[in-house]
Amino acid sequence: MDSVVCVKRVPDTETKVQVGPDGRRIQASGVNHVLNPYDEYAVEACLQAREKAGSGEVTVLSLGPAEAAQTIRQALAMGADRGVLLKTDPACDYYMDPLSVAHALAARLKTMRLDLLWFGKLAIDDQSYAVGPAVATLLGLPCVTEVAEFAALPGRATATRVVEGDRVRMEVDLPAVFCASKGLNEPRFASLKGIMSAKKKPLETVDLAQGTARVEVVALELPPARQAGRWIGKGVEAVPELVRRLREEAKVL
Amino acid sequence: MSLDFALSDEQQALGEAIATMTKRFAGRREEFIQMILKEHRFPEELWQALCEVGLLGCLVPEEYGGNGMGLLAMAMGLEQLARRGLGNALLVLGAMDACCIVRCGNEEQKRRLLPRLASGEDKYCFAVTEPNAGSNTFRIETLARKEGATYRLSGEKTFITGADVADRMLLVARTTSAAECEAQGLPKAFGLSLFIVDTKARGIDLKPIPTHGIEGMIQYTVHLDGVEVAQEDLIGEPDQGAMALFNSLNPERILAAASALGMTDYLLERSCEYARGRVLFGQKPIAAYQAIQHPLARIKAQSEAVRLVTYKAAWAFDQGHHPGQVGPFANMAKYLAAEMAVDACDRAIQTHGGYGFSEEYGIIYLWTTARLLRTAPISQEMVLNFIGEHVLELPRSY
Structure with missing residues (x-):
């Protein structure tokens, strides 16, 4: 069972993001980066599939700056076998829209042998939800998104999607693309032993030939600061007024 | 000529691994911090x-189930934990025990004990202090x-941290009493032996000591009444345990310094965050006042220096x-880190004003933890004695 998992280096969710001086991207300094949390579920799914099948390789593919090698190493430390980095050019620092990313990944993926192709369902930095399905389209592979349960069989796999109000179980022929949702599994931690052995695992870096931007980020703004709370009243008497305001002002009821 | 301060890929990965973990x-961070600092669990x-993640395996070679990444890696890991407000004394104690077993244990003991220590399946504490032997280990009577x-x-051991949660303890006892040593003209360092003792063994009685400051653990008095320990659980040669014991004290001091470093970062971060959001006069937050800002900036500068000494000691x-040769740096790191942590906590309280004392903000809990570092694992005075005597080559002062 050979798998490829596509991962992205994203700002740590615990980082307080600041808008950079150009007003179009986040301030790079002082930002910790991590393996996109949804991709952790995808990596774990590949490792479990390999363990269950008793053979096969897990390849980690990432598109990003040179530092993304560190993110690939994190997945290697979890237990993946090899890594490929499609390195972006720092001199060509424009926003790559999801389809451009998908084209670049697909070009490489076409050369790779795989049964399973995993993505996190979204990257927490731009939340486009798009790259996984776009790659599946470009490769002409079936795709299941929002995967919350998964089992691989020889040549086939079952995947359960959790959608609003119900769960849909699907069977799909392999190779296929899967996008991991939260709760799919409990990703293992990268152990120190894993970190040491990750050092010896192959990591290929390929310079990415970049085109020109098709989608431009015009402005980046922080969400408005949260307003201070208001006292509506105390005790049971306050409830009708609270309900009224939730309905009329907040419009959440 | 080069002097490289860059972190290696593995060291960076270690930081990221702890961050991910x-x-x-x-x-549940706040819940955990409360549990560690308030409930001592x-x-x-x-x-x-x-x-x-394998933090306990840093000092255990790979062939015995560890990862062999070393003390610097462990110190960095501990620092990363502490900077998130999550301290754990048992990690330090386990590391000391690992040191003793790695250096002095025989092959059979290493194979039997180390894999379970490294994996954390067996928790280890450390029992040396006695009511009549604190800074002077040679006076132990057990x-x-x-x-x-x-x-x-x-005999009786006291201030034994985590004796209730530990499965085993590395215990220092005399196989030749001080009186016998004196009678036979043997040096006072002679006669100490190291034993691995099951904390649930017959004849062991634990009494909690209500203390403040230890993170996530309770301290105990351990009474030993004819506790049977198999010969296989004697680590190293009988009567020759002093050297192994003293070798493990350097890592203890270095890891204590690393914890203090992380704690200082945590306190600085909390202080800056509070000061940025607190507006008292006009529109400016108190963070804009030099009286608030400068002490925090001074501690930040200090922390970079302490980090260098601590890493150098671990290296x-x-x-x-x-x-x-490790001792001077280990002692200096511990000394500087303890002073800094106390200072950082004092400034954090001052920055928070009255909230610095509130249980909700939790800063006050760290006060005893930071202050403890000036007394344990070794007092600042004993550190200065060491530096005076062994580094400056001045006459022994006590």
Whole structure:
């Protein structure tokens, strides 16, 4: 069972993001980066599939700056076998829209042998939800998104999607693309032993030939600061007024 | 000529691994911090996660189930934990025990004990202090008498951290009493032996000591009344345990310094965050006042210096330098880190004003933890004695 998992280096969710001086991207300094949390579920799914099948390789593919090698190493430390980095050019620092990313990944993926192709369902930095399905389209592979349960069989796999109000179980022929949702599994931690052995695992870096931007980020703004709370009243008497305001002002009821 | 301060890829990965691991518990961070500092308990889920990451395996070679990354890696890991407000004394104690077993244990003992220590399946504490022997270890009175293939241990240990949660303890006892040593003209360092003792063994009685400051653990008085310990659980040669014991004190001091560094970062971050949001006069937050800002900036500068000494000490240990060469840096790191942590906590309280004392903000809990570092694992005065005597080559002062 050979798998490829596509991962992205994203700002740590615990980082307080600041808008950079150009007003179009986040301030790079002082930002910790991590393996996109949804991709952790995808990596774990590949490792479990390999363990269950008793053979096969897990390849980690990432598109990003040179530092993304560190993110690939994190997945290697979890237990993946090899890594490929499609390195972006720092001199060509424009926003790559999801389809451009998908084209670049697909070009490489076409050369790779795989049964399973995993993505996190979204990257927490731009939340486009798009790259996984776009790659599946470009490769002409079936795709299941929002995967919350998964089992691989020889040549086939079952995947359960959790959608609003119900769960849909699907069977799909392999190779296929899967996008991991939260709760799919409990990703293992990268152990120190894993970190040491990750050092010896192959990591290929390929310079990415970049085109020109098709989608431009015009402005980046922080969400408005949260307003201070208001006292509506105390005790049971306050409830009708609270309900009224939730309905009329907040419009959440 | 080059001097490289860059972190290696593995060291960076270690930081990220701890970050990823603690992030998994991000929603429960406050609950964990309260548990550690207020209830003196350590969350078992977090312990299991630390084991899975393998922080306990740093000082255990790969052939015995560890990862062999060394003390610097462990110090960095501990620092990363502490900077998220998550301290754990048992990690330090386990590291000391690992040091002793790695250096002095025989092959059978290493194979039997180290894999379970490294994986965290067996928790280890450390028992040396006695009511009449604190800074002067040679005065310990707990006696181990040989009876055939076993030893019988009797005596009393005190301030034993985590004796209730530990499965085993590395215990220092005399196999030759101080009186016998004196009578035979043997040096006072002679006669100390190291034993691995099951904390649930017959004849052991634990009494909690209500203390403040230890993170996630309770301290105990351990009474030993004829506790039977098999000969296989004597680590190293009988009567020759002093050297192994002293070798493990350097890592203890270095790891204490690393914890203090992380704690300082945590306090600085909390202070800055509070000061940025607190507006009292006009429109400016109190962070804009120099009286608030400068002390925090001073501590930040200090912390970079302390980090260098601490890493240097850990590096010297990992290089296999003689304990006598590691000692000066280990002691200096511990001294500077403890003073800094107390200072950082004092400034954090001052920055928070009245909230600095509130249980809700939790800063006040760290006050005893930071202050403890000036007394334990070794007092600042004993550190200065060491530096005076062994580094400056001045006359022994006590």
